[in-house]
Amino acid sequence: MSGTNTTVEVEYNGEQGSTSVPVADVAPGIFTTGYGVGEAWVVNVQDYTWNSSTNAAAQGSWIEFWATGQGAVTPGGIDGSTIASGAWPLPTHRLRS
Numbered sequence: 152m153s154g155t156n157t158t159v160e161v162e163y164n165g166e167q168g169s170t171s172v173p174v175a176d177v178a179p180g181i182f183t184t185g186y187g188v189g190e191a192w193v194v195n196v197q198d199y200t201w202n203s204s205t206n207a208a209a210q211g212s213w214i215e216f217w218a219t220g221q222g223a224v225t226p227g228g229i230d231g232s233t234i235a236s237g238a239w240p241l242p243t244h245r246l247r248s
Contacts, residue, residue: 177222177244191216221246 160169183189193202196213200206208214224240234240 177242177246178220179218179246180220182217182219 155174156171157174158169159172160167182192184192190203193208194200194215195202195206195208196215197209202208202214221242221244223243225243226240228234228240
């Protein structure tokens, strides 16, 4: 649906309104401590503590972070279901930096 728009309708306290907003195939982003600005939410895997300038991950260790906006996947998900280990869905769009 890249390059298209969709209509968003809102009702609040009995008032209604609608607007047209653009839709993108993908819109990748990393969750941050400032909800849009600042450092990424990153966890040190070895002890599951928050990664920071005063609590950096050891060299050669692993970290985890949260991201969003990869777009559609294949196979598509089913609401309310879980993913079996080893059957991870793959993005249908290739992301490039």
